[in-house]
Amino acid sequence: MTALGRQVWGLTIPAVAWAAHFIAIYALISAACAPRGLIDIPLMFGLGIVATVLFGIAALWPTIRPPKGAALTGAIRVGGLIFAVAILFDVLPLIFSSGCGG
Amino acid sequence: MTAVDEPQSYSGTRKGEPDKTIEEVWAQPTGLRWWSSVSHRVVGKRFIYTGFAFFIIAGFLALLVRTQLIVPGNTFLDNETYNQVFTMHGTLMMFLFAIPILEGFAVYLIPMMLGARDLIFPRLGQFGYYCYLFGGIIVLSSFLFDAAPDGGWFMYVPLTTNAFTPGVSADFWLIGITFAEIASVTAAVELIVAILCARAPGMSLTKMPIFAWYILITAFMIAIGFPPLIIGSILLEANRLLGLPFFDPTVGGDPLLWQHLFWLFGHPEVYIIFLPAAGMVATILPTFVGKPLFGYGFVVAAVISMGFISFGLWAHHMFTTGLPILSLSLFSAASTMVAVPTGVQIFAFIATLAQGRPRMTTPMLFVMGFLFIFVLGGLTGVMLASVPFNWQAHDSYFVVAHLHYVLIGGMVFPLFAAFYYWAPHITGRMMSERLGKWVFWLMFIGFNATFFLMHVTGLRGMPRRIATYPEGIGWDRLNLLSTLGSYILAAGVALFIFDFIRHLRHGERAGRDPWRAGTMEWLYPTVAIGFNFHAIPPVETREPLWNNPNMLGKNAEDVEGVMRKMHDGRRETIGCDPVSGSPVQIVRLPHPTFTPMFTAFALAVAFAATIASAYFVAIAGIVAGLLGFTIWAWEPSDSGVTRDAGMGYVLPVNMIEKRSHMHIATVGTMLVLYALLGSLIFALLYLWNVYPNFAAQTAQPNLLWTGLSMLAGLVLLILAMINRRVAVADKIGLATVMNLAVILASIACTACLALAIQRTDPWGTALGATMWATLGFVALNLFITLYWALFNAARKVTGRVGAGQSLPDFNLATYAKGTAVMVLITGGLFLAATLGGLS
Ligand code: HEM
Ligand SMILES: [Cu+2]
Numbered sequence: 001m002t003a004l005g006r007q008v009w010g011l012t013i014p015a016v017a018w019a020a021h022f023i024a025i026y027a028l029i030s031a032a033c034a035p036r037g038l039i040d041i042p043l044m045f046g047l048g049i050v051a052t053v054l055f056g057i058a059a060l061w062p063t064i065r066p067p068k069g070a071a072l073t074g075a076i077r078v079g080g081l082i083f084a085v086a087i088l089f090d091v092l093p094l095i096f097s098s099g100c101g102g
Numbered sequence: 103m104t105a106v107d108e109p110q111s112y113s114g115t116r117k118g119e120p121d122k123t124i125e126e127v128w129a130q131p132t133g134l135r136w137w138s139s140v141s142h143r144v145v146g147k148r149f150i151y152t153g154f155a156f157f158i159i160a161g162f163l164a165l166l167v168r169t170q171l172i173v174p175g176n177t178f179l180d181n182e183t184y185n186q187v188f189t190m191h192g193t194l195m196m197f198l199f200a201i202p203i204l205e206g207f208a209v210y211l212i213p214m215m216l217g218a219r220d221l222i223f224p225r226l227g228q229f230g231y232y233c234y235l236f237g238g239i240i241v242l243s244s245f246l247f248d249a250a251p252d253g254g255w256f257m258y259v260p261l262t263t264n265a266f267t268p269g270v271s272a273d274f275w276l277i278g279i280t281f282a283e284i285a286s287v288t289a290a291v292e293l294i295v296a297i298l299c300a301r302a303p304g305m306s307l308t309k310m311p312i313f314a315w316y317i318l319i320t321a322f323m324i325a326i327g328f329p330p331l332i333i334g335s336i337l338l339e340a341n342r343l344l345g346l347p348f349f350d351p352t353v354g355g356d357p358l359l360w361q362h363l364f365w366l367f368g369h370p371e372v373y374i375i376f377l378p379a380a381g382m383v384a385t386i387l388p389t390f391v392g393k394p395l396f397g398y399g400f401v402v403a404a405v406i407s408m409g410f411i412s413f414g415l416w417a418h419h420m421f422t423t424g425l426p427i428l429s430l431s432l433f434s435a436a437s438t439m440v441a442v443p444t445g446v447q448i449f450a451f452i453a454t455l456a457q458g459r460p461r462m463t464t465p466m467l468f469v470m471g472f473l474f475i476f477v478l479g480g481l482t483g484v485m486l487a488s489v490p491f492n493w494q495a496h497d498s499y500f501v502v503a504h505l506h507y508v509l510i511g512g513m514v515f516p517l518f519a520a521f522y523y524w525a526p527h528i529t530g531r532m533m534s535e536r537l538g539k540w541v542f543w544l545m546f547i548g549f550n551a552t553f554f555l556m557h558v559t560g561l562r563g564m565p566r567r568i569a570t571y572p573e574g575i576g577w578d579r580l581n582l583l584s585t586l587g588s589y590i591l592a593a594g595v596a597l598f599i600f601d602f603i604r605h606l607r608h609g610e611r612a613g614r615d616p617w618r619a620g621t622m623e624w625l626y627p628t629v630a631i632g633f634n635f636h637a638i639p640p641v642e643t644r645e646p647l648w649n650n651p652n653m654l655g656k657n658a659e660d661v662e663g664v665m666r667k668m669h670d671g672r673r674e675t676i677g678c679d680p681v682s683g684s685p686v687q688i689v690r691l692p693h694p695t696f697t698p699m700f701t702a703f704a705l706a707v708a709f710a711a712t713i714a715s716a717y718f719v720a721i722a723g724i725v726a727g728l729l730g731f732t733i734w735a736w737e738p739s740d741s742g743v744t745r746d747a748g749m750g751y752v753l754p755v756n757m758i759e760k761r762s763h764m765h766i767a768t769v770g771t772m773l774v775l776y777a778l779l780g781s782l783i784f785a786l787l788y789l790w791n792v793y794p795n796f797a798a799q800t801a802q803p804n805l806l807w808t809g810l811s812m813l814a815g816l817v818l819l820i821l822a823m824i825n826r827r828v829a830v831a832d833k834i835g836l837a838t839v840m841n842l843a844v845i846l847a848s849i850a851c852t853a854c855l856a857l858a859i860q861r862t863d864p865w866g867t868a869l870g871a872t873m874w875a876t877l878g879f880v881a882l883n884l885f886i887t888l889y890w891a892l893f894n895a896a897r898k899v900t901g902r903v904g905a906g907q908s909l910p911d912f913n914l915a916t917y918a919k920g921t922a923v924m925v926l927i928t929g930g931l932f933l934a935a936t937l938g939g940l941s
Contacts, residue, residue, distance in 0.1 A: 097431060100427065
């Protein structure tokens, strides 16, 4: 793959990590708080943290080690940071709420 | 391949016009055949003019709304008419004005900015336009039958079900809008492929004009964001026609499912409207500042992150529906967060402004108006993202004010900037700067008068969507002023129309690059040849007209580039590697044809007949449409030869590999199809999760048939791979046999899946109905696979494709593999339901 091709990957990986994380959090909340009650709150919380750590690292990875080439490095950094912050925002409700809250 | 073989006749020359010059081959058809044009310039302009017509109609409806509200207790419109008028206003504005007109600009501009002679699938462009036109006419014609939809632009159930909306008004909406959406989705796939596969030599992704990035991301968003609404509309229509209970809580359906599907589309929709407009701003600003856009890379990153994050916000439209507080917090946090990428773009625009002394032309005024209004709309957006505030302001005029600040500020003002900026490109004449300033100030003052006050009206408790209000509760004067403001706004738009008509004859001649812009659409003198480039120049920078003295220093037709010579009497352009932009193939383009128009018309008949419950006519329309597609695709293959593209490039024509534009289009189509499937799976999981006791009442799929369906899916997957191999190896007879094998496997998949859920009653529970809907969707894809394989086999048998022309089978394999995986996913879900039980 060309250097630019790798940089394009560096742009997309954080985006995909964010998407996966968002789906995970939404699914966990739905599993815990809908009538079916698939999982309980502590499990939801635990899995949410695991997902956040995993996908958070994935989102920041290209920022920490940008693929070689100069064309898109700035964009990769900004993109990685935005998505990392978004991942953090999406998990905050889990951390600050004590339950599904009615 | 070094030798350029130019055999006198191969299948690709059959459609050629070898005796003609390049100008003649590309000439616009005249007379009645004008309608058969496939040129992106013509189609783009049609989208723009038609979109503007819908803007005028919807704007007129808005004036009716405002006139009704001018005084308390007004009887200008009765309640029913009022409901129809605001519903049609919102519907036309969102679906038939905003998206299509922006796509029209993209269709018109993208090829020229990127160095292509036309969009990569010109016939698809024509098809999309006619779908849009006919869909729009269907929606509008509801007025003639006094059956205009009146359920609000988001058509909430149960209001829009048969019980509360008898008659056909909701059907007009559901069917007409779905039809028009097909146009948006086809245009999106086409734009994605055009941007990735047809750029000037050397234009890598990072050398693309910023507008192309905006359009690329927008197009992906359309491809993923429209499917939830298409599925939602089909489910609701199936509910109305067949009584399938998707949204009926008495059998485990849920009105909120409609809201989820609608807003899964609806929220990204507003970003789909905003992003292309912001891309226009990012193009216009640098021209008048005279400096490149500040922070190109940052803007690219911001646009990508906006594109993604906007899919994680939809439930902020559902804060008052009783979702768990935890969900509300998630969507509230995510909604606040989206301000960050928006802010990055706004800062990049402001920093660009700060780099020089901008020339305050009319387009610039509108850009400034955009910055001012949109930022205010963004601020009220952040306010509404906070759940407690939202509970207060929900469904009040505060929301109406907010949504118009973002939509008019974020889209209409940039659009008017674009009208003034690109009008000389389209008409060859300049619009008036003096009148333009009047237009701007009238619109700006009128807009703020109308909508700023609505914040206050809303905070004073006035709900949206009420036809009238009592006197003396503090709303009278605000409403009066809002209405007067809307008249001023309308006067601005009227003056614009006057100026546009005036400038067609009396405007100053524009000449070449009148605004001193840097992007390639201005390379030729305005009102230029229809095929954009005599030769396609290599591009090294983002503003080639500023940095490359050869471009404006010469006559446009003398600028050096590839593809100066025409081959085989065919329309063609250069195809590139998606990332690096280096030329990899010659892309053959179609000549004018009526087939796409005919196909769109046949489908329009089918849709209209469905509204009228004339089901035989509907079936006839669908068959005719299928026939249209078949004729469309039944053409001599172009692959299999190489040609000299000039500047040292000897390239294959319509190459057969993964980077081929056709293959990338197939992948893009799969993306849309998977978004459709994903919406159905969302519905399945949602109903299963929210109504456990109704899930328990739904009959479980049969284990044996489920297992067999997964086996059949696996077989289809493997057969598709073999099909590709033998086709690429030019074993034509064997490839035909493999086509037949694919057909049999598709039939087996359909049969096994249907047998697996034969005991599930679609009318019994909503979950059962959704299982059948999912099956129906997968079966449709299996049918397309089958039909395509049959088509390819027939073409091989009749000698339409020969050695070295395996592209159709190459693409079929990708489609069949995608479909096989759908079978596996659906089978897997059925299997889980059988093994885990539905309870
Ligand atoms: C031309 C100036 C415009 C005026 C004076 C105007 C006025 C209005 C008013 C007063 C309403 C509220 C009706 C009610 O709730 O009873 C409304 C609703 C709406 N408007 Fe506009 N509008 C304008 C332009 C636009 C544009 C450009 C768009 C989108 C691109 C738009 C999209 C909408 C939508 C989606 C609704 C909600 C309809 C519903 O509640 O179902 N409007 N408009
Ligand atoms: Cu939203």
